[in-house]
Amino acid sequence: MPDTLQERSQIDPQYTWDLTRLFANDAAWEQALPELDALVAQAAAFAGRLTDAPAVLQYFETSTALARKLSDLYCYASMRRSEDTRAEAAQSMYARISAKYAAAAAALSFAEPEILSLPEETLRALAGDERLAAYRFALQDLVRRKPHTLSAPEEKLLAAFGEVAGAPAEIADCLQDADLVFDPAPDSAGQSREVTGSNYILLQTSPDRTLRENSFRSFYKGYRQHINTFAAAYAGAVKAATAEAAARHYPSSRAMAMAGENVPEQVYDNLVAAVRAHLPAMYRYVALRKRLLGVDELHYYDVYAPLTGRSTARYTYDQAQQMVLKAVAPLGEDYVREVRRGLAQRWVDVYPNKGKSGGAYSTGTYDSEPYILMNFTGTLDSVSTLAHEMGHSMHSLLSNRSQPPQYADYTLFVAEVASTVNENLMIEQLLKDEQDPAARLVLLNQYLENFKGTVYRQTMFAEFEREAHAMRERGEALSPAALNALYGGLVRDYFGPDLARDEEYALEWARIPHFYRPFYVYKYATGYSSAVALSEAILHEGEPARRRYLEFLSMGGSAYPLDELRHAGVDLTTPAPIDAALAKFDRLLADAERCAAALGR
Secondary structure: OOOOOOOHHHOOHHHOOOHHHOOOOHHHHHHHOOHHHHHHHHHHOOOOOOOOHHHHHHHHHHHHHHHHHHHHHHHHHHHHHHHOOOOHHHHHHHHHHHHHHHHHHHHOOOHHHHHHOOOHHHHHHHHHOHHHHHHHHHHHHHHHHHHHOOOHHHHHHHHHOHHHHHHHHHHHHHHHHHHOOOOOEEOOOOOEEOOOOOOHHHHHOOOOHHHHHHHHHHHHHHHHHOHHHHHHHHHHHHHHHHHHHHHOOOOOHHHHHHHOOOOOHHHHHHHHHHHHHOHHHHHHHHHHHHHHHOOOOEOHHHOOOOOOOOOOOOOOHHHHHHHHHHHOHHHOHHHHHHHHHHHHOOOEEOOOOOOOOOOOEEEOOOOOOOEEEOOOOOOHHHHHHHHHHHHHHHHHHHHHHHOOHHHOOOOHHHOOHHHHHHHHHHHHHHHHHOOOHHHHHHHHHHHHHHHHHHHHHHHHHHHHHHHHHHHHHOOOOOOHHHHHHHHHHHHHHHHOOOEOOOHHHHHHHHHOHHHHOOOOOHHHHHHHHHHHHHHHHHHHHOHHHHHHHHHHHOOOOOOOHHHHHHHHOOOOOOOHHHHHHHHHHHHHHHHHHHHHHHOOO
């Protein structure tokens, strides 16, 4: 691994992704770009003609071909831009394909409303027509959504108000990212530290408790000064969602949000009820945190503090690859072979370089191999990230191989399942190999924090959303006082009696951007719980669970997400998967308590 940040040209090519499988070079991309215009024109020419099976079939085939070409061009330009965000040529490519993407979406926006405007009996006949068999599921889904589709003029009117409905989120974003200023926070040595929205969580993970407290007070002082504006913005977003739900004849904004993926509201309610039933385990974790931190009172600025010394272990990329291969071995020889092939054939862009996009992601198209962007630094987190992103890539690979292009993309509801299964298999392997109490406690702390952040906290957020939207639908005001009281009560419920009552934590709702995308956060909790249930089954049940899981990875978007998960062995229409995941949390917590006792803490 390079000791200093290098220019892209200095990175050994074996540690960069090989994009030639998508386009041979930028010149080949440029030659392919004009082909889009002809495909857009062909698809747009079907406007007003989508009334019978032959026309609908031709349109679907044309738009699918367009989507594939557009995906290839967009993905390549996006990855080239990620390699070095300073490169003007890549920026130009990305800007041009983004513009064509928007133009194509606008040109084809007629299709779904036009098909949905057909009488329901016509739609059902189309869905049953053998000539459209390859698109049957998509057509059946259109039939399902027909009762909530308005007339063409009404749909056009709602679309025209789209920007207005998005204004509250833009206002909150501008306030948070541009206008909100925080006082500097002194650390325990008296040195002043800058507080920003981007470094706040980093400051909250500092071992310096004085810095944590002062940054916490500073941060929420800033939010308190603007809480009326934040409340007005959030209330506007809730009003927009509830108004659209009423216009579309849904019983609530939550019902409308969940209908997109055909997920019944009982899944949401099961999640909240199951997590609440397991709150005593969370209280034990809070008590353990208080004990390990050695504080008389545990405050909200202590909930991110590291319980143990950070792992100082460092790994080469070669070691990381072997660790990932060992971790995914329970998924079978074929899975391991594909992961090994991907690592050898340069799916992964490994090291940071000057100008490279931060973070990590998995991408790719129906016609390409998967690709992974990383910024590998040799830490255990970097190794875990490689396992995580490889989970996404293998999900895409198996979906693409098994499904036609129109059904290859999986839904957001299941998007994080495969990545989290891989991540859990990794940490389970590390725990299996590590018996030293101190080193084991580091791993257990990471595992428990994943549960706390992804299951408990996201469910707390989900409960806040459920009640805030219900308040609006009951005609109650979403005032700052009402929102603070709601959120503050949930924090006390979820963290329990060992958490000191800091008035600032009631303001935290104002900084959660996902609340402006209604009823999205619950998917983090259901996805993580599903992944825990699946990884536990793979490790303990063996071959039958492994087979079901690989079949699930191959289903893409060919069925509704709950049906896909049910095929894998997870039925989220019952609380059983949530109960099983939180039983795992309880076992991990007991292990951490034993390690702490062995260390005399």
